[in-house]
Amino acid sequence: MRKYTLLIVCVATCVPTLSQNSYQKAWTALNSNDRASATVFLKEAQQDPHTQGRAYITSLLLQAFNRNEERITGFADSVYEQMEDPYPYIYALWFNRAVTGPHSVKKKPHQLKLLHKLTADNKAPVSLRTSANYVLAYNELLSGNFSAGAPYIQTIHSIRNWQYAGPFENLSGSGFYNEYAPLKYPEPESVFKNASDDTIKWFTPAFENNDGWMAPCFSIPGNTGIVYAQTFVDAPEEKSITLNMGFSGNLKLWLNDQLMILEPRERLTDLDAYSVKGVLKQGTNRILVQLGYTNNDYSSFTLRLLDEEGKPLDVNGSPVYKAYPRQQAVTDTPALLPHFAEQYFEDQLSGDSSDLLSYVLLASCYSRSKKTELAKQVIRQALVKAPGNTLLRSVYINILSAEGNNTLLEAENERLMRLDSNSEFAMNLSMQQLNKNQKYTELENKRSRYIQLYGENEISDRYAILAKAKDKKLEDIINIAEKMYQRYPDNPEMQTAMYELRKATGKGPDATLGVYEQFFKNNFHYDVFFQYLTALLNNGKKSNYQLLLEQQIKNFPHVPQFYVTLSEFFLTEKQYDKAEKYVLMALAISPYADAYWKLLGDVRKQKNEIAAALEAYHSSLKYNPDQYELIISVRKLEEKSEAYKLLPVVDEDKIINSDDYKGTDKQKAGYYFLLDQRDVVLYPDGGNEQYVTSLIKIVNEKGIERYKEVTLNSESNQSLLIEKSEVIKKDKRIQGEKNGRDIVFTNLEPGDIVFIRYRLQQFADGHFAKDFTDRYFFTGDVYCYASRYTLLAPADAAIGFRFSRDSIRPQISKAEDFTKYSWDVLHSLPEKEEPLMPGLVDVANVMYVSTIADWNKIAAWYADVVNYNEIEPEVTDVYNTLFPAGAKSENQFAKAWRIYNYIENNIHYSSVAFRQSGYIPQKPSVTLNTQLGDCKDLSRLFVALCHKAGIAANMVLIDTRNNGNRDMLLPAMDFNHCIARAMLDNKEYFIELTDNNLPFTALSNNLCGALMLDIPVHPALSSPGVMHLHTGNRSKDxxxxxxxxxxxxxxxxxxxxxxxxxxxxxxxxxxxxxxxxxxxxxxxxxxxxxxxxxxxxxxxxxxxxxxxxxxxxxxxxxxxxxxxxxxxxxxxxxxxxxxxxxxxxxxxxxxxxxxxxxxxxxxxxxxxxxxxxxxxxxxxxxxxxxxxxxxxxxxxxxxxxxxxxxxxxxxxxxxxxxxxxxxxxxxxxxxxxxxxxxxxxxxxxxxxxx
CATH class of the missing domain: 2.60.120.1130 (Jelly Rolls)
Known part of the structure; x- marks a missing residue:
């Protein structure tokens, strides 16, 4: 990859000349946010042939900063007239409203003029012409002219006819460097295991996206994964080519198994953003794409093969496997060809590092491919020169927003509002804050001031609606909404709002549905279309509903959701053959979508084709085992009992009448258990559910205090249903008050019995989704009359059981298609309580259950997803800061100490569920950019920097000491912490990174003796399993x-x-x-x-x-x-x-x-x-x-x-x-x-x- 060394060179501020021209004066004024003076100077500069072009572009940026750029309608002519080489500027400003405007928005006449001009300009870079053709085609789609875009699409010449395999595991972006099986096995009979451990094969969708971009998201469910796509290209002769790619996600590209392009960062690029030279062999050539994505609902890629003159090759792909010349020797990945616009502005900066416009435009070029780390680096250099320039800061803020760096984003927003409170950008931010804080009077005042300065627009109208909604002034809301509807008739967001508003005010179907009908005369929008469909059904317009869907299937044959929606409609209408036809067409596009298989089963069930329905249902459960209602339906169709009916029935009256406990310890606790029962069902495809039943005898006030309020435990990936919550008194039963997981028992008295029964259903995904681990206490800190554990498991399931103290033999029997394991213990006495005794898990009789074969399974999987080998640019930058070239040599301990101090002084520990995965660390670059991370994120960053420094280091999963000495006697994922391990000067050290008060190599008391699982650097290396953390090399306390x-x-x-x-x-x-x-x-x-x-x-x-x-x-x-x-x-x-x-x-x-x-x-x-x-x-x-x-x-x-x-x-x-x-x-x-x-x-x- 090209090294952007000039970015380092450009940091130094150039010495200003003794006199400034008008262009330079304009930027001096902008640096102090004097935009009025800057405007005057820019007009003067546009009269100077030497500065007119750059002054024109700067003026455009200034107008955009003031949200006035759409008034500039002459860009298509002006940029050609004023620029010797206009193309880099067009590329950098592509989404500006004066140029081509935002993506997915219909184009204005002046924008269309530029696009047509580009398509006819043979001097323009081929990628720019191709992009213009694509935008023109997409604009026809947005305008509802579905066939009119075909001539533009035909000019793109992207490679078509792909096979797919996936998704493979990519938690937190961890799958990029894994070599999943499709890489080595292109044959159609090859079988793979996907992210959920399901069996899959290569498949060819019945239809592909027809706009030049291949979108695996239509064929492979889920918004996170690694997907492989392959095609086979026949060439009549050997030919030198360039492979040009655009993509959404991260990417690897192979040609005949030689790696050609490697981009580990998730990007969002235009066509031809990544180009590399290659050779197409005579005969068949295999092209393989690995596309990785996280939380991305529209993963996609496009590949164009061009000859040495930049013309598309007259070849296409084929999904049919053919033998091809495989690359045998390992060769280096070829260097990427420079992007014309990026190269242009890099050269501009290399020649003149004082011109701030070049920084802005280079950052814009990088941002177009979501190279936010490079865009941020460039704009920071500009801010060194002009720290008070809010135009520059607005660019920086947009980059931080695209990067998702909320910590810096909030700080920069506050800074900009302080520096330049009357700028359009700052006022918009201020109104957002006022609305968020519900300060509506101040918001209305700010809005009025905004209109005085910048006029009425979508922003001022939006806050006007919010203000009236707060005051509940319906008539005013209607008036403003109608005005906005007239002003922005093509805005998709307005359509459903107007439909609902007219419906709420009593308008009839003609007026309400007319909103959608008018919109779709000249527009198309996917989400609005489905909202329209819902409105049609709600108004009884079934024939319109059907016709619209049938038409969209013709327009978008590659989108399975249209087929499925029509199939569901026909199912409701009892037209089962048509329903089956359309869901099968959806499955021909996406063969591993569990929802489509379930729908097929529903259709066949209605047709009374039970065997075929069951086949479809089992396929659905194979791809998504956590469908518990479907499991019940399947068991009924198979004439099997619902699983819970195979579990022991609780006879509470019999248990209560058997109570004769007279132990004095019950007075101390204030309660004891008559029944502690856990029943577990493991379903064949991987789902599991548990039923927990408790009968608790209240003895005195202590017991009342303990059980008057109960919160039931459940994990974030479990659903909880309370089936019983009552107090059993001598003469009656009183229901507890329930709210979510909480139960309140009122009027509890000594002698009462609390009866609780609840169900937990597991919803898991990923590598261990189909595994099950558990532990059950057969003794505890209070007496229990009956302790019961029952497990229903598939007959062929390999399950491990182990007791911590006294082994109990299970009763094993057959329960229909399950094997039933039962343990039943009566009269479990409480464990003796002594000062400084070990935790209950270490003294009680505990049974451990696990379907995970051994600890190596966990260690190898974790090593696989952590990707120790990836060194990101941000990591390299930090390393170079810590260890600059020419610095004095240090031993490993000193280097690791320096790394540790950097992390403790610059990264903040933060563990928030919605930000972080349970076990997979975020990439070190994310931790560095956000300056936030939890234990695994900080450990991963430390290990990455150690590897860069040549230090052997790895991550260690921890079950902290307070959880007990015997917390995991069988393999399980019950770790609650993560640290790092490093070999420094031939000595082993363990490094805790979540406490910035802690000295290097010191360990908290909760870590000494804790359970640990060492994660090897390579997945193939075996792990010794769980051990206790003991080290003589820690910093002594x-x-x-x-x-x-x-x-x-x-x-x-x-x-x-x-x-x-x-x-x-x-x-x-x-x-x-x-x-x-x-x-x-x-x-x-x-x-x-x-x-x-x-x-x-x-x-x-x-x-x-x-x-x-x-x-x-x-x-x-x-x-x-x-x-x-x-x-x-x-x-x-x-x-x-x-x-x-x-x-x-x-x-x-x-x-x-x-x-x-x-x-x-x-x-x-x-x-x-x-x-x-x-x-x-x-x-x-x-x-x-x-x-x-x-x-x-x-x-x-x-x-x-x-x-x-x-x-x-x-x-x-x-x-x-x-x-x-x-x-x-x-x-x-x-x-x-x-x-x-x-x-x-x-x-x-x-x-x-x-």
Missing amino acids: KVVRFIEIRPKGTDLLYYNKIIKSGHLAADVRADFRHNDEQKRLRDMEESVARGYSTGVKLSGLKFAGLDGPADSVQYEFSYVVNDQVSEVGAINAFKINYHDVVATMDQFPAEERTLPVEYWSYENTDAYETRVTVFAPEGMKFTAPPASVSLTFKDLEYTLRFQLMAPGRLQVIRKFSNSRQQFYAPGDYEGLRSFFEKIVKAEQKFIGYQ
């Missing part, structure tokens, strides 16, 4: 404290100097970093005061290392604490406050221990070192100090040493260290308790002086 104590009467004067490292430093930063000095002092004083029962006054608080992720934080303070010195005879005595508590007895009662001690939740520090110096009051000396203490237990070490340095100066050194062991066994409890008891006793000793 230490506290070093220096204390000076000076008694003064009965008070003590303390001075503290503390150094905290590791995650402890992050805690200090989190508490104090963003507070002012007053709040810091107050918070620290409150913290110190908690260690005393008498008054404390703190002063002299100072911090060092608070503002960045350095290894440690240091702070110091002094305080006076009252009434701490006691008199014992002639001796004064006090206890030392060491501040950092290393041992307490409240968690270590004197009782028999049955469970391990979860030490990690008690201690979060590796080592404490406290050095205390005590100064006796003047004239006094210390009595004999306490005896020193040295204690050890297992890995725990404690020393407390007293040393009299002088009669009036005592030094005390306390040290405590541990290896951060996760657990101590029950057999260690007494020793551990005794160890801490001795520490507590040692630290209670008095210091005496007299």
Whole structure:
């Protein structure tokens, strides 16, 4: 790919000349937003032959900024007259209303004039002429003249007749670098697995889009995926060619299996935007396109083959496979040919980097292909020269909007409104904000001012309607709407609004439907067409409805939705043969669309062709298994029971009458379970649903408090239906009040029984959509009379079961076409509760269920979608900033530290469900551009920069420590965090990136010992599976404290100097970093005061290392604490406050221990070192100090040493260290308790002086 090195060269601001011409003066005026003066200077500059062209273009941009460009109707003549080479300018300004206008909008006469002029201009670049022909053809379609566009389309000569395969997985754009099977297997008998693990093959749609663009979206469902398209071109002789492509998405193009074009970014281009030279071999040539897209409803591409003179080849494609000469040797991807307009303005900037117009037009050229990263880079360079120029800033804002960079976009909008509040751009933004904030009076005032400056237009009319709607002034609304309808009769948005408005005011069908009829006389719009269809049916116009659809099928034979809509109509009209005919035609275009197969099944069911209907229904379920109503219909047709009827029936009365529990523990919890039942159905095609049934006995007020309000748990990809929610009393049943997932039980009393039953249905997609994982607690923290788990699974399903403690054999039986697994346990006693006990998942008897074969399946899939090998330009730019050429060489640790600091100082942690996928990280470029990312996004960025620096690094999925030691005994996707792993100077480190207070290589306490799944760099590398995260190379969590104590009467004067490292430093930063000095002092004083029962006054608080992720934080303070010195005879005595508590007895009662001690939740520090110096009051000396203490237990070490340095100066050194062991066994409890008891006793000793 071409390197845009000139963009770096152009950053420097040129030295201005001593005198400016009118053109230069105009831009000087624009730089200070003096548009009136700029207009005058531009008129003068247009009289100068040397500047007239650029002055004319600048004037056009200025008019566009003021929303007046449509008044310029002479562009077609002027641009040719005033420009020696007009074509780059036409390309850059293509969507300007003075040129060809916005896409998908009917063209004005002056726009059509330019387009016709281009098509007849043999000097114009071939791509520009082709684009003009395409726009003219599309304009005929928008005008409702469907056949009139054919002559223009015939000039395009795009390659037709393609086969398709897909979609393949592309979550968050992760599929681009994967080599899916269609790349290597072009044969028609080849079989592939798509994104949902369904079996698919190459297919040829019955019809293709006929406008020159191939649109897989009509044939392959979904707005996210990787699609392959192949065709076979026969050439009579070997010929040198150029392959010219346009596309929506990202793209790879192969010619005879040689990669010719590679664009990993999702673009939205014109025809011929990407061109490359190639050779068409004599005979058959395979052309293969890989098109990737995310959240794109209209993925498309076009390919034109041109000879060396730029003329289209007289060849076409064929979907029929033929043998072809495959490329054997691996060769480099050929360089792209420069785009004529991009090259022109790059050259302009290279020759004169002071002309801001070239920056704007080059950015516009890049934007036409959605090369937003390059457009942004160019316009930022212009803003360096003219930071206050709001015309430039408006261009920048449009680029940020196209990029989806909302963070910077909002900041730039605010800046522009401050810089230039009366500009049209700023006023429009201001009205948007006022409307959003419902400040309607201010909005109306702003609108009036807008009209004074810029006149009435769509914007002012829109806000007028909103203001009247707010005031509910229907007559005014009607008047304004009718005026807008007359003013903008071709605006698609007006049609349905006017139809509904006339309908609401009692107008008859002629007046209401007349809105649509008038529109479609001279227009066509897809969405409005379907709104018209709905209106026709609502008004009983069935014959019109049918005729319109039949006509559109002739106009758009490649659009399956027209066939399906007509099929649904005929199904309703009971014309089943016609309904079947049209849905089969839709399936001939899109053979893997589940909705079309379901419709075919519905039609055949009505025809009483049950076997054929079932075949269609099963095909639908194969492509979308989460159709639960269809599953019920299919089972009925197959004379099978609904699956829930095969599950155990709950006899609540019998269970209630069997209750005889007398355990005293029920008083503590306030409730216990009579029944905890979970029933799961796994359907053959992949859907699953669960039924959860609970009977809870309320014992006392605690139980009432717990169950008076209940929120049921469900995931975002599950639907929840509450089937039962009632209170069973001795003499009646009372229904709970339901709202979504919430239930309120009123009038609960001890002795009542809460009865809840709800259903969860899973709606999943992607690689593991058909897999199932679960866990069920057969014991818990309260008593349960009956614990039941039932699983209905397909007979051939491979399912893993594992118990954490006591294995329970299932009862296995056949239930129609399912295998039924049942576990039933009675009288499950509550688990014993002990201080510092492990979480329930680690002590209860838990059953784990999984259909995922092994951990390698998860690790390999994740490695596959993460795409470690992709290095994006933004990553390269950051790397070059961090490690400029010629900089001093650093070791790997220093490089990784530099990368870490950059991320922590520039990227903000943000985890918001609607922005992010559950597991797939966004691309590093997105994280850099938005400056936002969650844990996986930040880890992915760190790994990408490490790879650029030559550092071995990878991502690690984490199940944090608080979720338990045994949270996943079988493969599952229950991770809740992500970090990075790096090998730095031959040492392994784990890097947490979501806390910008955390020192490099430090880990929070919740990560030490957590479950981790290492994601290999290459999917083919095996993973060792889930392990516990233990590392000796993390930044240690230490506290070093220096204390000076000076008694003064009965008070003590303390001075503290503390150094905290590791995650402890992050805690200090989190508490104090963003507070002012007053709040810091107050918070620290409150913290110190908690260690005393008498008054404390703190002063002299100072911090060092608070503002960045350095290894440690240091702070110091002094305080006076009252009434701490006691008199014992002639001796004064006090206890030392060491501040950092290393041992307490409240968690270590004197009782028999049955469970391990979860030490990690008690201690979060590796080592404490406290050095205390005590100064006796003047004239006094210390009595004999306490005896020193040295204690050890297992890995725990404690020393407390007293040393009299002088009669009036005592030094005390306390040290405590541990290896951060996760657990101590029950057999260690007494020793551990005794160890801490001795520490507590040692630290209670008095210091005496007299």
